[in-house]
Amino acid sequence: MKCERARRWLPLVAGDDLPEERARTVAAHLEECERCRALEQDLARSRRWLESMPAPPFTESDYAGLRRRVFREIEARGLTAGGASPRTGRLAFAGAGLLAAALAALLLARRAPEKLRVPAASPAAPSAVSAAAETLPPAAEPLAPAPSAASASIRPARGHRRAGAPGREQGVARIEFRTADPNVRIIWLVKKGDETSSALTAGRNREVS
Amino acid sequence: MSSLAAPALMTGGAGAGRDDADLTSPLAALVERAREGDGRAFDRLMLETQERVVGTAWRLLGSREDARDAAQEVYLRVFRHLGRFRPGHDFRAWLYRITVNVCRDAARRRRREPVAAAAAREPGSPPEAEQDLLGAERWNRLLGALAALPPKERAALVLRDLEGLTSEQVARVLGSRPGTVRSQIASARMRIRSFCVDLMRLGGGA
Numbered sequence: 001m002k003c004e005r006a007r008r009w010l011p012l013v014a015g016d017d018l019p020e021e022r023a024r025t026v027a028a029h030l031e032e033c034e035r036c037r038a039l040e041q042d043l044a045r046s047r048r049w050l051e052s053m054p055a056p057p058f059t060e061s062d063y064a065g066l067r068r069r070v071f072r073e074i075e076a077r078g079l080t081a082g083g084a085s086p087r088t089g090r091l092a093f094a095g096a097g098l099l100a101a102a103l104a105a106l107l108l109a110r111r112a113p114e115k116l117r118v119p120a121a122s123p124a125a126p127s128a129v130s131a132a133a134e135t136l137p138p139a140a141e142p143l144a145p146a147p148s149a150a151s152a153s154i155r156p157a158r159g160h161r162r163a164g165a166p167g168r169e170q171g172v173a174r175i176e177f178r179t180a181d182p183n184v185r186i187i188w189l190v191k192k193g194d195e196t197s198s199a200l201t202a203g204r205n206r207e208v209s
Numbered sequence: 210m211s212s213l214a215a216p217a218l219m220t221g222g223a224g225a226g227r228d229d230a231d232l233t234s235p236l237a238a239l240v241e242r243a244r245e246g247d248g249r250a251f252d253r254l255m256l257e258t259q260e261r262v263v264g265t266a267w268r269l270l271g272s273r274e275d276a277r278d279a280a281q282e283v284y285l286r287v288f289r290h291l292g293r294f295r296p297g298h299d300f301r302a303w304l305y306r307i308t309v310n311v312c313r314d315a316a317r318r319r320r321r322e323p324v325a326a327a328a329a330r331e332p333g334s335p336p337e338a339e340q341d342l343l344g345a346e347r348w349n350r351l352l353g354a355l356a357a358l359p360p361k362e363r364a365a366l367v368l369r370d371l372e373g374l375t376s377e378q379v380a381r382v383l384g385s386r387p388g389t390v391r392s393q394i395a396s397a398r399m400r401i402r403s404f405c406v407d408l409m410r411l412g413g414g415a
């Protein structure tokens with residue numbers, strides 16, 4: 001065995017940490033090599049020094065104080081054995097609630113991308129949506145049932161020109177508002193280039209503005 | 210929690226544990242009862258293990274105050290996570306693991322001065338038995354050598370040579386392989402020897 005390898009193992013010989021067969025090999029080398037033997041003796045001595053280190057400087061009163069402090073902290077923090085503290089639980093609960101609210105808001109936003117935030121009783125200004133509106137069809141279309149969950153919605157009129165009544169459609173835009181009440185629709189007729197406008201209700205024909 | 214508020218020491222045996230193979234057995238019953246909220250059992254658990262926990266923390270951190278704070282944190286973690294401890298496993302290894310982790314965190318957080326300098330100012334160190342100059346020098350060398358070790362080597366050496374665990378037990382505590390631990394221990398012993406070698410030449414002790 002070479003000295004280099006023996007020196008790698010010598011620290012383990014000092015603590016009996018080598019497998020028996022390898023320890024025998026190192027021992028055989030030590031019988032032949034004085035330098036490695038000296039190193040082995042140094043290692044053994046320093047290990048003895050380490051083992052003879054005095055006990056930690058703590059007294060019984062230190063230990064009793066430690067245990068008292070531990071129990072005091074357990075009480076102060078409201079810890080339970082093997083569980084989280086009530087405060088941690090409350091925080092976790094609040095965090096979960098906030099997360100759920102955020103997810104719900106995100107879900108709603110994704111489900112109704114076309115909805116605009118307009119109160120049902122106060123239609124949006126015609127100028128804001130007139131660009132998207134088409135020209136007025138000659139007759140009111142049958143009422144389509146509005147989604148029950150929606151409180152109000154605005155959709156541009158889906159009308160189309162009718163060949164028989166071109167005169168009525170010229171320069172007029174139709175904006176239709178659906179409300180939560182399926183029997184109430186608000187139809188806004190806007191004459192292009194005219195600041196005045198009127199809103200009619202369909203279904204029960206209630207005037208809302 | 211009421212039983213925790215006023216802990217009192219238990220007397221008598223701790224009862225038989227589930228595993229007979231290691232030193233965990235006497236503690237197993239205490240652990241079980243502490244998990245159920247028995248404050249006396251937890252107090253007894255601390256009483257049975259406090260010297261090891263405090264001693265290990267002191268050897269890893271090098272100061273009384275730090276060791277005391279670390280030991281407190283160790284027992285709070287033990288109490289909080291008793292539910293995670295699986296009955297039948299080595300409680301002592303689990304406790305050592307928590308101790309090493311707490312001390313590692315404390316050392317990182319506090320970035321304390323070297324062990325030798327801190328220890329030299331503490332009352333009672335070097336101890337009365339080491340009053341002679343050479344003994345005091347040996348004491349300081351060892352503390353300095355321990356402080357100079359890389360954290361993993363120090364933990365391995367303290368557990369193996371000062372706490373008396375086997376290499377395999379140290380490996381379990383540190384979450385390493387036995388071969389890695391043996392390598393760390395070998396390196397640490399060589400460094401300790403280097404720190405002490407000139408003192409040995411002067412005839413500093415056995």
